[in-house]
Amino acid sequence: MSVPFPVDLRSDTVTRPSPEMRRAMAEAEVGDDVFGDDPTVRRLQDRVAALLGKEAAIYVPSGSMANQTSIRALTQPGDEIICHADSHIYHYEAGAPAALSGCSMRHVQGARGLFDAEAVRAAIRSPDSHFPRSALVVVENTHNRGGGSCWSLEAIAGIRRVADEAGLRMHLDGARLMNACVAKRHAPAEYTRYFDTVSTCFSKGLGAPVGSAVAGSAEVIRRVHRFRKMFGGGMRQAGIIAAGALYALEHNIERLAEDHANARQLAAAIAGMPKVSTDPKTVETNIVYFDVDESYRSAKSLCEALRERQVWMLPVAPQRIRAVTHLDVSREAIDEAIRALESSLRAS
Numbered sequence: 001m002s003v004p005f006p007v008d009l010r011s012d013t014v015t016r017p018s019p020e021m022r023r024a025m026a027e028a029e030v031g032d033d034v035f036g037d038d039p040t041v042r043r044l045q046d047r048v049a050a051l052l053g054k055e056a057a058i059y060v061p062s063g064s065m066a067n068q069t070s071i072r073a074l075t076q077p078g079d080e081i082i083c084h085a086d087s088h089i090y091h092y093e094a095g096a097p098a099a100l101s102g103c104s105m106r107h108v109q110g111a112r113g114l115f116d117a118e119a120v121r122a123a124i125r126s127p128d129s130h131f132p133r134s135a136l137v138v139v140e141n142t143h144n145r146g147g148g149s150c151w152s153l154e155a156i157a158g159i160r161r162v163a164d165e166a167g168l169r170m171h172l173d174g175a176r177l178m179n180a181c182v183a184k185r186h187a188p189a190e191y192t193r194y195f196d197t198v199s200t201c202f203s204k205g206l207g208a209p210v211g212s213a214v215a216g217s218a219e220v221i222r223r224v225h226r227f228r229k230m231f232g233g234g235m236r237q238a239g240i241i242a243a244g245a246l247y248a249l250e251h252n253i254e255r256l257a258e259d260h261a262n263a264r265q266l267a268a269a270i271a272g273m274p275k276v277s278t279d280p281k282t283v284e285t286n287i288v289y290f291d292v293d294e295s296y297r298s299a300k301s302l303c304e305a306l307r308e309r310q311v312w313m314l315p316v317a318p319q320r321i322r323a324v325t326h327l328d329v330s331r332e333a334i335d336e337a338i339r340a341l342e343s344s345l346r347a348s
Helices: 019-026 039-052 063-074 096-101 117-123 153-166 177-184 188-192 218-230 239-251 256-271 299-308 331-346
Strands: 056-060 079-084 104-108 133-140 169-174 197-201 212-216 287-292 314-317 320-324
Touching: 019 239, 039 056, 039 188, 039 197, 039 212, 039 239, 056 063, 056 218, 063 096, 063 133, 063 169, 063 197, 063 212, 063 218, 096 104, 104 117, 117 153, 133 153, 153 169, 153 188, 169 177, 169 188, 177 188, 177 197, 177 256, 212 218, 256 287, 256 320, 256 331, 299 314, 299 320, 299 331
Parallel strands: 079 104, 079 133, 133 169, 169 197
Antiparallel strands: 056 212, 197 212, 287 320, 314 320
16 A cells, blocks of 8 residues: 655644545535524534534534633633643643733643642632632543643543533533543543533544634533634634534544554554654553653654655654654555665665
């Protein structure tokens, strides 16, 4: 089987719609979603709400908007958000909690992006007018900077108990929630039942070209709808792209297991190579982080050498590289990536 080049492992956001998905998009029935009359968007929203076990859902252009409209709907300016120090909402959303919702963030620690109920309890502010009000806990599942790590139901349930005791609400950044569900063999609603709002993304491993959704109670989703408009996320004939998301939900969830297997294959090969290191046991889903020996070269220069061999990976720190598997990368493409990495390491 021939391998299409380049082998692009920078992110699962680089996936391209399949011919079947493109056909579904081209044939989608559309209306004006700002008026609420796009039938394909409405079908998608109903599908997401049912899948996540919530009353309602709303389609939004991006994962960042999904997270930020949720935060705005659940907080007031001056509130504080409890989240992991490596959270996507902190590192990769342009300071939006402060800029859009007027919220500060209080960081907790934990291996691979995970934390426990006691860490949350310790982070909750005393009810004193000198302090910001602890209002919201954000959990990211899978955790991007944690290497695609998955939360246990027990850990989330424990955090929910602490949040309820203190009157805090909870948001799930579920950009890669379906990866966690496939890896842990949990139905989505088993995770989402603990959260007031849930965001989930269609344009990563599920392979749609654009879009995310927020799910929650009907009341909260009405607030999210208002903030979607305020933040510039109202779309018109959005059924064209919503059809891609619907196709993804119907065809591309279970196949995520292939991506996970490919990631484990890649990690196992890297673990046996000189000058680079990773722990294959930490690879639960489709994200592989590995480190480059400082005495050898930088992550950036190794990625440049790989690119010359038509394999693209992402340097994320001076000595760290991220590789993400997805539906556009076959098992044969992973074999090619392994050969290119071995060749690059031998060449210097």
